[in-house]
Each structure stands twice: as structure tokens, then as C-alpha cells.
Amino acid sequence: MATARTANPAPMIGLNKAANGQFRGQTKPAGPQSGLLATVQQSGDPQKRSSIPQNSGGIRFGDDWKKCLELPPKDTRLKTSDVTSTKGNEFEDYCLKRELLMGIFEMGWEKPSPVQEESIPIALSGRDILARAKNGTGKSGAYLIPLLERIDLKKDHIQAMVLVPTRELALQMSQISIQLSKHLGGVKVMATTGGTNLRDDIMRLDEIVHVVIATPGRILDLIKKGVAKVNKTQMMVMDEADKLLSQDFVVLIEDIISFLPKDRQILLYSATFPISVQKFMSKHLQKPYEINLMEELTLKGITQYYAYVTERQKVHCLNTLFSRLQINQSIIFCNSTQRVELLAKKITQLGYSCFYIHAKMMQEYRNRVFHDFRNGLCRNLVCTDLFTRGIDIQAVNVVINFDFPKNAETYLHRIGRSGRFGHLGLAINLITSDDRYNLKTIEDQLVTDIKPIPSSIDKSLYVAEFHSVDPDDDDNDGELKNKELGAA
Secondary structure, rough: OOOOOOOOOOOOOOOOOOOOOOOOOOOOOOOOOOOOHHOOOOOOOOHHHOOOOOOOEEEEEEOOHHHHHHOOOOOOOOOHHHHHHOOOOOOHHOOOOOHHHHHHHOOOOOOOOOHHHHHHHHHHHHOOOEEEEOOOOEEEEEHHHHHHHOOOOOOOOEEEEOOOOHHHHHHHHHHHHHHOOOOOOOOOOOEEEOOOOOOHHHHHHHHOOOEEEEOOHHHHHHOOOOOOOOOOOOEEEEHHHHHHHHHHHHHHOOOOOOOOOOOEEEEEEOOOOOOOOHHHHHHHOOOOOOEEOOOOOOOOOOOEEEEEEOOOHHHHHHHHHHOOOOOOEEEEEEOOOHHHHHHHHHHHHOOOOOEEEEOOHHHOOOHHHHHHHHOOOOOEEEOHHHHHHHOOOEEEEEEOOOOOOHHHHHHHHHHHHHHHHHHOEEEEEEOOHHHHHHHHHHHHHOOOEEEEEEEEEHHHHOOOOOOOOOOOOOOOOOOHHHHOOOOO
């Protein structure tokens, strides 16, 4: 599969559309490159972290089991209070299996975040949960840790089900689950989504599966075919629950719940909850424990700017940002699939590495783009709102809204792709005259301040490894001229 990197870039002639979301073209570095991307890749790549040999007999009583762990490089980046304002609990305080703790620490998770502190003990007790917490503050661990702790390997049926709105999120969650449970001695995790071969899923479910991570349409299909038997499933998690309870999915969710046992446990997690959640909660949840860590809606580590431009100035503005900002990885949002492909082609013609992804692509291409971008094979990704839900790529430090979103909820999820787990991020919005009303509305609804882009963006606002810049240096890499950005 071709990527956007070439050893000896040559001038591009007759660049054609790449149906797989990856362009081959001249690669031009987008601003200075720090060592963060390599660090994040190393810590996130399961192939680069050895674990305790499976044939070693495990950890014997009395051994210092922590010394046997192969931990990823310690993340020394600054973290905001979104994840550091905790009660001081440790993962070991929850009486978790030692083998699960091994997986947690080898993921690089050192201490529970606020949503994990609130959620893990309640979920372990079997009580229903309605949890509202910001994007990128550890919601996945908040439900996956108690879910895996409660798996009984002596039972060979589906014991837990995680529902997510997108295929990419299902793949991401299954990968995290597999890594967390690798020392548990046989927990079987399966991801099943639309757009893949149904026969393969049927054959997989003929074997033992303990945890299913799925999109609603596919798992309901398998349930109705009698292949996925969920009549003994004790726990159902809805990640990005607001999306799952929207008109697109809510009928499917209701149908799935009808096949579950009466005494099941339901956990709902999201950053935003519409009014419709109350109706669902009163119908299906039993005295749910409510967690609300959303006193303010936007992440504290994300600095937000807007550049006022005309439609024709947008590409030039983007080119200036690429050349001036210190980008580890960036995600660029457009409002339509057609504009995604056109912009990705334009970015590649400008000489920058670029992938694109949207819902109309073949699933195998979507999977490949998602995998390669996560592994750092490309600096920039152009996408639709398909990529706003739960996608966690630690190296992303810049989000650009090439097309400004129509509502506050979409905006919140988009900018939440940077600044993951309390780290720093930058969100830049290209605003035309048609977007002015939406900008003001979103600021009011989120109670946030989106400022005009300054003449110089301080790198310490979004770059982990920052060295001070001489303000009198005319070659200052962090300097952004208003006139170059089309700012008013």
C-alpha cells in the first residue's frame, strides 16, 4: 500500500485520486518536528513492548511482580487538571486481579483519572452508570477495566458487550481490550462491525467469545440470526452514548436490549447527553449512579483560535499554518466527503504528506488509513465527522476546522481529538462570513472563548517539548502573520 512518504521526492506530475485515502507525493515537513511522535508511537505500539513470557509460569507468590513488567517510556508531558484533579487513588486500591493490573501498567496507565476513580468501583458493584466526562479523559478505561475484571473464564458465553457508533472506534476499543487483558489467561475479545464479511463473524462466534465490541446494526443482525447469543450477557456498555441514542441508532439499541436478561447492567458514557437520554434512562436503567465531570465543556489543554478568511483564501491559510506550526500530527475536518478528497489532493500537491478518510470509502481502505495514521506513517489526516467519535491518537496536537461545523456538539467532539488525556492541543478554525453566527452561537453554548489568531502562537500552548523563542528574532518559526492567514 502506498503511503505519502518517498525517500527522494520528485516533482509530481498528473496526481490522480487515491481511492484508498492515501496519496503518494512529495513530502515536505510541516514545521519543526519534535521527538514526541516517536515517543507516543513507541508507547502505543504493542509490537514494540514485550510482555512476560506466556510459558514462564506467571508470577509466583512473593515475587515483586512489578519488576517483571515491560513498561512503555514514561510520559513526562504536562497534564491539565482534567486528568490530574483526582482523589489520589491507585489502580491497586480497587482489588483488581494482578494480571489485569499488569496489563493496565503495561499500557502506560499509571494512576486512575477522575472519571475512572468515580466509575470503576461503582461498575464493579454491578450498578448501572450514567457518566458524563470530557473527551480524552479516560472514559474507555473507566468501563473496560471493570468489564475485564468481571469476566469469568469458566463461562464460555458472551458476558459483556460494548456498543460504539463507528467502525474505527470498535477496532480501537478491541485493540485496547486485548492489550489490557493479555495477562488474564484467555479472555476472548471480538470486534464486529458493518462493512466486513458476515460469514467471518459467524465462524468466529462459533468459538468462545467473552467480550463483543460492535456497531449496533451488525451485532443486532448476528443476534437475530441466533449466532450471537446474548441472553446471558450481564454487562452492556454504550460508548459515545449520545450518538447511540440519536435517531440513527436508538431503535436498534432498544431492539438489542430486548434480547438481554432482565438483570443486566447498563453503562452509558459520553461527553454530551441530549434530553432523549432521560427517557431512555428511566425506561432501561435501574437507579443509575450519575457521574458528571463537565463543569466546563471544553478541555483545559486546548487553545482555540479562529482566522477570518474568504473561501478562496482557505488553502493559502492552511499552507501558512503548515509551514509555521510545529505539528506532530494534525486532523483537518471538512463538512462533506467531496471536499475531503479535494482538500487532501490539494495538500499533497503543496508537498505535504496527507491521508484522508470518510464513510463512503471501502472498509478495508478505512481500516488501513486509520491503522497507518495511528502508527505515525503520515503527518496529516483530512476527514469528515466520521472521525470525531472517541478516536484517540496521542500524537495529534493540532486540529483544524477547514470547514466550520454547524453545531456545538460537533465542534466539541472535533477539537477533542487533540489535547488527549490532559495534554496540550491547538484548535484553529477557518471562519468565513457565513460562519460568524455559528461561531458566536458555539461560543455561547460551550461557554468558551475562541480568540482571533494572534501574530505569534506560543509553542508552549501546544507542543510538549518547547524551547523559548527570542521575540526579537525575525526568523521566529512560531510567528504567524495576520495578513498571511487572511485575518481581518
